[in-house]
Amino acid sequence: MPRFQELESGQPLVAKRYNILQSLGRGSFGSVYLVLDTRATDGEQLKVLKQIPLGDLQPDETVRATQEAQLLSQLHHPAILTFYHSFLEGDAFCIITEYCQDRDLDCKLEEVRRAGRSLPEIQVIDWLIQLLLALHYMHDRRILHRDLKAKNVFLKRNLVKIGDFGVSCLLMGSCDLATTFTGTPYYMSPEVLNHQGYDSKSDIWALGCLLYEMCCLTHAFQGPSFLSVVMKIVEGETPTLPAAFSADLNSVMQRMLQKQPSSRPSAAEILKTKFMEEHMQNLKDRFVFESSGAEKDAEFIANKMQSKVHLQTLREWSELEKMTPRERMRLRKLQAADEKAGRLRKLAEEKYEEIHTRRRELRRRHFETLSLDVLNESREDDTCRSQPISSQDLQSVAGSQVESKPQLHDIPEDPQAAEVYYNQDGFDSWSEDEETETPAETLYLSDPQVSELEAMMKHMQEVLEEDLSDESGDPAKPEAPQSPQGPPMINSSLLETRIQNLRESVCRRLGSEVFQRLYENLKAVRQRRGAEDGAAGEAVNQAEDEHGVGLQVDQLLFYEEELQKMRQLQEDRAPE
Numbered sequence: 001m002p003r004f005q006e007l008e009s010g011q012p013l014v015a016k017r018y019n020i021l022q023s024l025g026r027g028s029f030g031s032v033y034l035v036l037d038t039r040a041t042d043g044e045q046l047k048v049l050k051q052i053p054l055g056d057l058q059p060d061e062t063v064r065a066t067q068e069a070q071l072l073s074q075l076h077h078p079a080i081l082t083f084y085h086s087f088l089e090g091d092a093f094c095i096i097t098e099y100c101q102d103r104d105l106d107c108k109l110e111e112v113r114r115a116g117r118s119l120p121e122i123q124v125i126d127w128l129i130q131l132l133l134a135l136h137y138m139h140d141r142r143i144l145h146r147d148l149k150a151k152n153v154f155l156k157r158n159l160v161k162i163g164d165f166g167v168s169c170l171l172m173g174s175c176d177l178a179t180t181f182t183g184t185p186y187y188m189s190p191e192v193l194n195h196q197g198y199d200s201k202s203d204i205w206a207l208g209c210l211l212y213e214m215c216c217l218t219h220a221f222q223g224p225s226f227l228s229v230v231m232k233i234v235e236g237e238t239p240t241l242p243a244a245f246s247a248d249l250n251s252v253m254q255r256m257l258q259k260q261p262s263s264r265p266s267a268a269e270i271l272k273t274k275f276m277e278e279h280m281q282n283l284k285d286r287f288v289f290e291s292s293g294a295e296k297d298a299e300f301i302a303n304k305m306q307s308k309v310h311l312q313t314l315r316e317w318s319e320l321e322k323m324t325p326r327e328r329m330r331l332r333k334l335q336a337a338d339e340k341a342g343r344l345r346k347l348a349e350e351k352y353e354e355i356h357t358r359r360r361e362l363r364r365r366h367f368e369t370l371s372l373d374v375l376n377e378s379r380e381d382d383t384c385r386s387q388p389i390s391s392q393d394l395q396s397v398a399g400s401q402v403e404s405k406p407q408l409h410d411i412p413e414d415p416q417a418a419e420v421y422y423n424q425d426g427f428d429s430w431s432e433d434e435e436t437e438t439p440a441e442t443l444y445l446s447d448p449q450v451s452e453l454e455a456m457m458k459h460m461q462e463v464l465e466e467d468l469s470d471e472s473g474d475p476a477k478p479e480a481p482q483s484p485q486g487p488p489m490i491n492s493s494l495l496e497t498r499i500q501n502l503r504e505s506v507c508r509r510l511g512s513e514v515f516q517r518l519y520e521n522l523k524a525v526r527q528r529r530g531a532e533d534g535a536a537g538e539a540v541n542q543a544e545d546e547h548g549v550g551l552q553v554d555q556l557l558f559y560e561e562e563l564q565k566m567r568q569l570q571e572d573r574a575p576e
């Protein structure tokens with residue numbers, strides 16, 4: 001199989017349809033590429049290809065991973081990264097997912113941190129609602145995420161999408177194992193660290209950590225060593241949000257970070273609190289506003305109104321001039337356009353009034369800051385724009401699907417050229433009949449974008465109408481997810497690969513000599529188990545741990561110890 005890195009345009013397509021455009025990066029499981037789907041029929045040509053080397057995966061495990069991947073492709077939620085399909089190509093397992101051009105939440109938070117800013121509370125809540133809706137949808141279907149973290153939340157036109165749902169399970173061969181051994185410890189719950197199993201409440205814990213991170217731009221539980229992070233999670237105090245955030249939001253986060261899983265609310269219970277319901281209603285209104293194209297209507301109307309002013313100027317000019325027959329003909333045409341502009345103006349005034357009434361209503365619902373354009377900071381003054389989705393972004397993303405309209409300043413002064421402009425501008429094609437319908441110019445969002453908003457609104461409406469007290473009695477509802485039963489299926493060869501990858505990555509960053517010293521040092525600290533945290537922290541500091549390398553080495557040692565324990569368990573269970 002050709003290495004994907006070598007594939008460029010003109011090279012063979014992957015799976016006979018995907019053209020690799022660029023590399024997006026490397027994660028702990030494999031490489032990620034932006035691809036062009038040459039057979040896309042859904043308007044989403046850009047997709048993501050995740051290529052995971054199979055290593056020593058056994059054939060039956062490969063089949064199971066493919067089956068599970070197919071299951072994931074049947075999940076449809078606007079806040080869950082769409083999983084299109086998976087296939088085997090040479091020595092790699094490939095997954096095709098939706099592409100999120102605004103990258104992941106980890107990058108976004110880093111950007112905000114570097115700029116010395118913070119996220120406004122309303123933005124945090126907008127994202128929290130979407131993430132809770134996604135978890136609610138998955139938990140209802142007895143599916144757990146198990147690896148929720150900022151890096152697995154993607155941003156697309158300011159909507160959030162949880163990615164890598166179940167992917168770690170597909171790859172580790174066991175969800176229990178996946179939970180313990182995927183990436184970072186920062187989101188691990190006390191029950192996972194105490195080996196008490198993972199359930200839906202552990203996903204809630206991880207989301208609580210993420211909520212803290214969105215507000216404070218640092219991890220909820222931090223420490224200089226892996227062990228110190230673990231100790232804070234298991235025994236430390238529940239963190240509090242800074243005073244800049246509301247007491248209601250702080251209380252939501254603290255409930256999500258209860259040490260006892262049973263004391264944590266479910267996603268639906270959080271969404272059903274008065275505080276969250278109000279925000280959901282508010283978000284729903286803004287989505288209605290966006291998807292109806294009302295924002296673009298305003299721009300359209302403004303352009304048309306100014307065109308009318310321009311027509312008057314031209315008419316006055318022509319009266320002053322001695323007109324040739326050709327110019328008179330032109331004037332007649334302009335007058336006809338002028339009359340149409342008059343009718344249009346009337347329509348425009350009505351539309352304007354409608355939009356302003358709606359805006360006033362939105363503001364009334366404690367929504368002062370319509371323009372929290374986190375993704376597009378440059379448009380700070382544009383307070384009329386509703387924040388979650390900017391139609392300018394959508395237009396640029398939709399690219400060829402959306403025709404750009406001529407701007408007012410493009411109107412030529414020369415009457416002949418102006419005539420061409422008016423013809424292009426659609427005056428002549430605007431029939432009386434059409435005036436009563438929605439003009440084509442209001443269709444600014446592409447179908448997938450509108451349906452995404454509509455789907456999100458539908459999910460919010462469902463939660464708003466849901467009666468939680470009915471939950472237990474409804475036989476049609478799937479049961480809440482349970483902790484996995486029975487002994488975990490251990491795929492030690494994949495785990496070894498994971499450990500090996502981690503080791504190589506740290507070695508590359510530190511150099512093998514420094515790595516070895518740090519490794520031995522931390523190992524000695526870990527072996528004196530009861531040794532206080534400070535000792536491990538000190539050892540880590542010796543490696544100038546600004547990028548968390550020491551923490552990774554500490555984590556590597558933890559993995560190795562756990563692997564040993566699991567091997568021992570396997571041996572004990574093996575038949576004589």
Ligand SMILES: Nc1ncnc2c1ncn2[C@@H]1O[C@H](COP(=O)(O)OP(=O)(O)OP(=O)(O)O)[C@@H](O)[C@H]1O
Nearest residue numbers: 024025026027028029032048098099100104151183
């Ligand atoms: N669907 C996607 N849309 C846009 N960018 C993506 C998408 N999936 C992954 N990426 C980007 O590709 C890079 C690698 O992603 P990947 O998920 O493999 O690893 P990771 O999240 O960085 O680490 P880990 O494997 O430990 O979770 C990241 O920069 C991520 O933002």
